[in-house]
Amino acid sequence: MPTELPRVRRVLELSEEERQCACGCTLVEIGEDISEQVDIIPARVQVIQHVRKKYACKSCDDTIKVAPKAKVLLPKSIASGNTLAYVITSKYADGLPLYRLSGILARYGIELSRQTLSESVLKVADKIKRLTDHLKQQLIDSAVLFMDETRVQVLNEPGKTPESPSYMWVQRGGLPSKPIVQFHYDPGRSADTAKGLLKDFEGTLMSDGYPAYRIVAKHQGLIHLCCWAHSRRKFIDAQKAQPKGKTGKADMAINFIAKLYAVEKHTKDRDAAQRHHARQQTSGPVLEQFHAWLLKSQQQVPPKTALGKAVNYTLAYWPELSRYIENGRWPIDNNPAENAIRPFVIGRKNWLFSHSQRGAKASASLYSLIETAKANGKEPYRYLSWLFERLPGTSRENIEVLMPWNMPE
Numbered sequence: 485m486p487t488e489l490p491r492v493r494r495v496l497e498l499s500e501e502e503r504q505c506a507c508g509c510t511l512v513e514i515g516e517d518i519s520e521q522v523d524i525i526p527a528r529v530q531v532i533q534h535v536r537k538k539y540a541c542k543s544c545d546d547t548i549k550v551a552p553k554a555k556v557l558l559p560k561s562i563a564s565g566n567t568l569a570y571v572i573t574s575k576y577a578d579g580l581p582l583y584r585l586s587g588i589l590a591r592y593g594i595e596l597s598r599q600t601l602s603e604s605v606l607k608v609a610d611k612i613k614r615l616t617d618h619l620k621q622q623l624i625d626s627a628v629l630f631m632d633e634t635r636v637q638v639l640n641e642p643g644k645t646p647e648s649p650s651y652m653w654v655q656r657g658g659l660p661s662k663p664i665v666q667f668h669y670d671p672g673r674s675a676d677t678a679k680g681l682l683k684d685f686e687g688t689l690m691s692d693g694y695p696a697y698r699i700v701a702k703h704q705g706l707i708h709l710c711c712w713a714h715s716r717r718k719f720i721d722a723q724k725a726q727p728k729g730k731t732g733k734a735d736m737a738i739n740f741i742a743k744l745y746a747v748e749k750h751t752k753d754r755d756a757a758q759r760h761h762a763r764q765q766t767s768g769p770v771l772e773q774f775h776a777w778l779l780k781s782q783q784q785v786p787p788k789t790a791l792g793k794a795v796n797y798t799l800a801y802w803p804e805l806s807r808y809i810e811n812g813r814w815p816i817d818n819n820p821a822e823n824a825i826r827p828f829v830i831g832r833k834n835w836l837f838s839h840s841q842r843g844a845k846a847s848a849s850l851y852s853l854i855e856t857a858k859a860n861g862k863e864p865y866r867y868l869s870w871l872f873e874r875l876p877g878t879s880r881e882n883i884e885v886l887m888p889w890n891m892p893e
Contacts, residue, residue, distance in 0.1 A: 500792030565872030579831035626657025630821035710804035711818035718794035760812030
């Protein structure tokens, strides 16, 4: 059980009669056995009254003063900062659609329609724009930037049918002590979008083999790395296409990649210099053998088969795949970005689509805050509750104090 959780002791004792020994003596306490259970108490709903005192002068008829209004996140909303944190965490961290949240609140006697909740979420997204802008400014200074993208359906997309896909892009970077996850919605998946997201970036880019990343990296002179996990996935698909119970070339390729990851596992807790040395000594020869095997296999395997596609993909991106061994600080795969985008993919299965571009952009902003909080070891609801209480009284110049890494434990 987490040690930080509060403990409620329920002590079980023997009665006075049961403490009597057969010899006539009274038993004395010598210790205790403790067992623990998690005790979850359902949400408690309460109403916060903001009482503004009025003052008048006894001598003057027209002198009346009223205490200032409370600084709240959404002044005209009946939802407090804690309520908004609960709703946003439920949707964006737990994948719960707003119509279900509306039904849950109704059980507590609170009538908030899906439309009302949706509009509140959109307004909160507007309020946190200065935070997400701040994250973008810091993200561009990353030494290594991970990128990925996935589909999102937007029903009311100008110039597009409701069935046509739009995209949610994700970037992960920042300092090791201050990781940042940034989501960005865009109607398309072109190189222009990637170019805009990488504007002014001068570090190392890690991605999968989507051609837009290669185009932008070449245009901006970036060091570009490609993801070995993505390549391995293609060989896994080829392995599944093999006759059942038989091994083949796909297994050999997976074995080569496993040797590369074994080096990463062995050097996980070492510094960059030691990792670089291990990669040069062990991973380098494995890569040479694997490359030779791929070239030979390319001549033997039909290009349109699952194995042929895996071989040709790996060879096409070989410079970007093999470059990681040149620096002990460079990653072997794009897993940090894929892990960051996974909650969005899971949530999408529940809420299915966004109604408008405004909704998709709001989702990007809120996912950015929640996933950055999680990356910094903060529980999303606690962070949002803390943030929403302080945001109304914090100036744009002091926005850094509201970043997840500055939240007290």
